[in-house]
Amino acid sequence: MRINGFAIIEMPSEPTSMTTTTCTATEDDPPMTNCKGSDWLSLYSQIRQLYSHSFSFFLQHDVNSKQKKSTESKGEFLYRCEGFHRELIEFVLPHSSPHSHANMHSCKKTESWPLVNNSLYEVSCEVTSILLKYGELRSKELKSLHLSEQLDWKKDCDEQSCLRVLHYPSPNFLQSKSPSKSSQKIASDYNSKLTYYPHCDLGVVTLSPKASTSGLEVCLSGANQWIDIDSLLNENDLLVHSGYTLSCITGSFYQPLFHRVNMNLARDLSAPRFSMPYFLRLNDNIKIPVLQLETCLKLMQTDPIDFTETQNSNEDEHKNKNEVCIHFDSNDDYKTSDNVEKWTTVAQFMACIRKERALRKLHQIHSRLCVSFIIKILLWLYPHKQNELFDEWLKE
Numbered sequence: 001m002r003i004n005g006f007a008i009i010e011m012p013s014e015p016t017s018m019t020t021t022t023c024t025a026t027e028d029d030p031p032m033t034n035c036k037g038s039d040w041l042s043l044y045s046q047i048r049q050l051y052s053h054s055f056s057f058f059l060q061h062d063v064n065s066k067q068k069k070s071t072e073s074k075g076e077f078l079y080r081c082e083g084f085h086r087e088l089i090e091f092v093l094p095h096s097s098p099h100s101h102a103n104m105h106s107c108k109k110t111e112s113w114p115l116v117n118n119s120l121y122e123v124s125c126e127v128t129s130i131l132l133k134y135g136e137l138r139s140k141e142l143k144s145l146h147l148s149e150q151l152d153w154k155k156d157c158d159e160q161s162c163l164r165v166l167h168y169p170s171p172n173f174l175q176s177k178s179p180s181k182s183s184q185k186i187a188s189d190y191n192s193k194l195t196y197y198p199h200c201d202l203g204v205v206t207l208s209p210k211a212s213t214s215g216l217e218v219c220l221s222g223a224n225q226w227i228d229i230d231s232l233l234n235e236n237d238l239l240v241h242s243g244y245t246l247s248c249i250t251g252s253f254y255q256p257l258f259h260r261v262n263m264n265l266a267r268d269l270s271a272p273r274f275s276m277p278y279f280l281r282l283n284d285n286i287k288i289p290v291l292q293l294e295t296c297l298k299l300m301q302t303d304p305i306d307f308t309e310t311q312n313s314n315e316d317e318h319k320n321k322n323e324v325c326i327h328f329d330s331n332d333d334y335k336t337s338d339n340v341e342k343w344t345t346v347a348q349f350m351a352c353i354r355k356e357r358a359l360r361k362l363h364q365i366h367s368r369l370c371v372s373f374i375i376k377i378l379l380w381l382y383p384h385k386q387n388e389l390f391d392e393w394l395k396e
């Protein structure tokens with residue numbers, strides 16, 4: 001059984017009990033009907049607080065000005081990162097020490113963040129443990145791995161998990177920045193700038209409280225169309241979706257959710273968009289089973305980054321795309337069993353997904369062979385910089 005990994009947690013306006021609706025591709029029971037109402041309500045009110053803080057943060061700050069580096073003081077700090085798109089303004093609040101955090105290479109310590117808050121971390125750990133238990137109920141293969149007993153989410157996700165605070169400029173602002181070119185060129189630049197990188201998240205689960213404006217679109221696997229998910233969310237709803245890691249450790253029981261932000265959906269062209277997704281990620285050194293790696297990667301390769309490209313590609317090209325060479329470090333002591341291909345560290349799994357992503361993106365521009373060759377040389381020259389290299393290539 002496969003579940004398109006996303007759920008909408010509906011929060012009641014009255015403090016009674018919470019209901020959860022899953023939007024999945026199957027008609028099976030939703031996995032999260034058994035959540036404890038009262039705990040979730042108190043967590044949810046904390047999330048709401050955090051959100052209203054974030055919105056006022058953006059409204060009060062001139063996000064376009066480069067803030068000066070913050071001086072040391074008590075409390076948490078937001079790190080300003082270079083977004084994947086030039087216009088995107090992105091801050092990260094690591095759950096724990098920023099030094100142990102991957103992808104902080106291009107980030108600068110900036111604003112202090114008054115709310116030191118673990119609620120999103122805790123909610124995502126709880127959601128994940130429920131999802132995994134549900135998966136184990138439904139899949140014998142998954143149950144036989146005893147992951148629920150082996151993984152202690154609160155302990156095992158405390159290094160790489162983070163809150164991302166994002167600011168997308170308003171459509172009007174972007175249009176005003178378009179340099180004068182032929183009108184057709186402007187139109188195409190403008191539209192592509194309004195659509196932000198379609199992707200699946202790398203980690204275990206992502207929690208996204210409804211953003212300040214619409215824009216988030218999701219694409220269920222097998223479907224060739226984007227769904228405007230924001231229009232399905234009520235003000236208080238929380239979108240929960242799975243990333244590649246959850247998909248991998250559950251043998252694709254949960255499918256990673258392919259999504260993007262499309263500012264063309266904005267109703268108010270002068271309004272920027274603020275969002276605050278929370279990413280639960282396993283620590284780098286945790287060993288995870290790689291179940292049906294091929295299935296997981298194939299899914300990734302058929303992700304419709306660009307529907308026209310997928311539809312037009314010929315068979316040979318597909319064959320080529322499926323020849324993914326995954327190289328795990330041979331020094332790792334893999335355990336193998338009938339249903340597990342490999343046990344590997346999260347760090348290696350992430351590197352492999354990042355590489356595949358970068359390859360796919362570059363493949364849109366150059367031939368795959370040529371790209372693989374360049375990647376090999378660069379990784380040989382700069383073996384410790386692979387995350388930076390791959391992230392750099394994904395930038396627009």
Ligand SMILES: O=C(O)CCC(=O)C(=O)O
Nearest residue numbers: 164166211216261275277
């Ligand atoms: O801004 C959003 O709603 C989505 C952001 C996102 O997909 C991401 O940061 O991975």
Ligand SMILES: [Fe+2]
Nearest residue numbers: 199200201259
């Ligand atoms: Fe995402």
